Each structure stands twice: as structure tokens, then as C-alpha cells.
Amino acid sequence: MADDAKAGGGLSFKPMDQFEVKSLFGGEIGTFTLTNVTFWLVMAVLAVIALMVLTTSKRAVVPGRGQSIAELLYGFVYKMVEDVTGKDGIKYFPYIMTLFMFILCANFLGLIPMSFTTTSHIAVTAILGFGVFIAVTVLGFVKNGASFLSLFWVSSAPLALRPILAIIEIISYFVRPVSHSIRLAGNMMAGHAVLKVFAGFAQVAAIAPLAIIGVMAIYGLEVLVSAIQAYVFTILTCVYLKDALHPHH
Amino acid sequence: MATETTSAAEAAGPGMPQLDVTTFGNQIFWLLIALVVIYFVLSRVALPRIAGILAERQGTITNDLAAAEDLKARASEAEAAYDKALADARAEAQRIAGETRAAIQGDLDAAIAKADAEISAKAAESEKAIGDIRAGAQEAIKEVAADAAKDIVALMGGKADARSITAAVNARMKG
Structure with a gap:
């Protein structure tokens, strides 16, 4: 324990550093500055393109691995939209698929070590959450009027x-x-912060093995959470959409 | 452990970067661009393409099922035809076998009859030969017996005439 106490003095925990928005080429951060947020959002866009467009370029009747994944994601969200909102919700499927694919890719990209998790920022998830809220409310009034x-x-x-x-x-x-937006940002931020705290404990030689096992376990959990939060956000969007289309209990 | 946690709390430093309002505009701007790009990529390219692939696959599966049904019907047809051909062939074989059997039977009967006739002819011939031999033998026996009887009578001191001896031998032979 004496060693621990000595090493403990040099320990530095900076679990929140990973969430800092930094300018890529220095300078003040304005609205149009290229930042690490920009970079990882572009990565998310490229990931979506790689996952949904490049894999299906062969249009094979018997799908390969990549095409199977694309078809699986398509079928998963399509069925969710159909089951929750009914047949008349199908025309909003592209919007819901956009949300799902963006959140899924951003969550998983955030799990790459040294990366930046765009969905851990309340500004990002609030836009998503309030975007869904406003769209659904407007749609509800347009479709049903005062009823x-x-x-x-x-x-x-x-x-x-x-x-x-x-x-x-x-x-x-x-x-x-x-709740819609804070649920997503909170889950992503908490998981990544816990990962960083465990990684900080790995600086102490005596408990490093335990800390590394902890990091691995939490990382596995975070993989699960990333997929589940994308699913939860999407299915809640479907539920809200159903309320807008069929407001009568 | 206690010292570590307190030092951790101290090192955590000020506030969450998430609540730094100055970066919100930047994040929201780039997020909206990313979402619009993803939306157009998905709705213009990826989703219609995947829908097309799935529809095409469904069509292929339906066609293949129909083709399989057709092939199955044809297979059972072919099987029926095969069974019929087999039954026909079996009947034909039976007929040919019957015919052959009858023909062979006829030949056989003729050959047997011929052989029987030959055998009976041979037998009659043999019988005649045996009869001749027997008759010859009988004559010879009679002669020998008569000679022997004459000699015996002569030895006994009698005198026998040939006719009575022959009659006696004949009578003995018959008896």
C-alpha cells in the first residue's frame, strides 16, 4: 500500500478531456471552424456510406458479408417502423433510418481509442431529440388538426x-x-468516462491487471450500450411518430 | 485507495466540455450537414438499392419455387411413364418366355415320341432276336437232352428208339 500511496501522488485522472471540442488547425472555434467534431461527423458519414452503399454495390441476389449486414440493418429498422407505427408510417422510414444509422455509427466510432464521441455531447443529441419532437408535433397537427x-x-x-x-x-x-436526448448523451458520456477512470487506475502497477480487466469488461458493456442506445432512440422515435399519426388512444 | 480517489476528484478539474456553450454552434452546424448528407445518401442511393435487392431476391425465390414445382410434376410424370414401360416390358418378357417354353415343350414332346418309337422298335427287334436265340437254345437243349437220354438209356443197357426219347424230352421240357 506504501507503493500505491507514492504512485497515487502522480496519478492524473482526466476522464472528461476526451470530450473537449478542439479546433483541428488551431485558432478560435467559430460556427464553421473545422474541429474534431467535424472530423468524427465526417467519419460517421463515411461509415454510413461504407456500410450501406459500398457493400450493396454488387446487388448480389446471394449476399456477401457486407451486403448481409446492410440488409440486416435495413430489415431491422424497416420492421421496427412497420410494427410500431403501422403501414402509414413507412413513408417516414428514410428519416428514421437516417437517425438510426447516424447514432449507431457515431456510437461505434466513439469506441475507437483516442476518438471523439459526437453523440456524447448534449448539443448533438438535443438537436436530434428536439428535431424529432418538433417534427412529430408539427406532423401530428398537420395530419389530425386540432384532434x-x-x-x-x-x-x-x-x-x-x-x-x-x-x-x-x-x-x-x-x-x-x-429525456430522449439526455438518455443518449448521458449513456455515452458515462460509459466513456468510466473507461477513462479505469484506464487511469492502470497507471498503478499493483492494480494495473485488475484495471485492465476492468477496462476490457466496461468496453464490452459499452459496445452493447452503443447498439442498444441507437435502438432505444430509434424505437422511441417510432413510438412518438405513432402518437402523431394515431393520437386517439 | 482513499488518497487516489481524492486526487482523482481534484484532477478532474473544472466543468464538463458538454456544457461549454461556445462550441454548440459549431457542433450543431456540422451535425446538420452530416445528417442531411446521410439522409440523401440513404434515401437516394442505399435504401432504394437495398429495397430493389430484397424485391429481386423475393422474385427469384418465388420463380425458383414455381420452377421446382414444375420440375416435380415433370419428374412424377416421368416416373409414371417409366413404371408403365417397366410393366409393359415385364408383360412382354412373360409372353416371350411362355412362347419359348411352349416351343421347347413341343420340340421336346416330338423328340420324346421319336425316341420312344425308336426304343420300342429296338426293343421289338431285340425281343425277336432273343426269341430266336431262345428257340435255338431250346432246340439245342432238346437235341442235347435226347442225345444224353439216349446215351443214359444205352448205358443202362436198354435200347431206345429215337422217337420215344424225343417225345419224353419234349414232355419234360414242357413240364
């Missing part, structure tokens, strides 16, 4: 309870984009 408000009027409940339920429903409706 979209019946979403908050639970007709199956006793009449006396309905105003109370309406208040609860309205609050929960407006909390949706907040």
Missing part, C-alpha cells in the same frame, strides 16, 4: 380523472425530447 390534442385527453379513463391525466400527459409530452 391531435385528443392525445392528452384519455377517453378510456373516468371523466373526473381526465383533466388530471391531461396535465400529466402534457408534462410527459414536453419532457420527452429532454
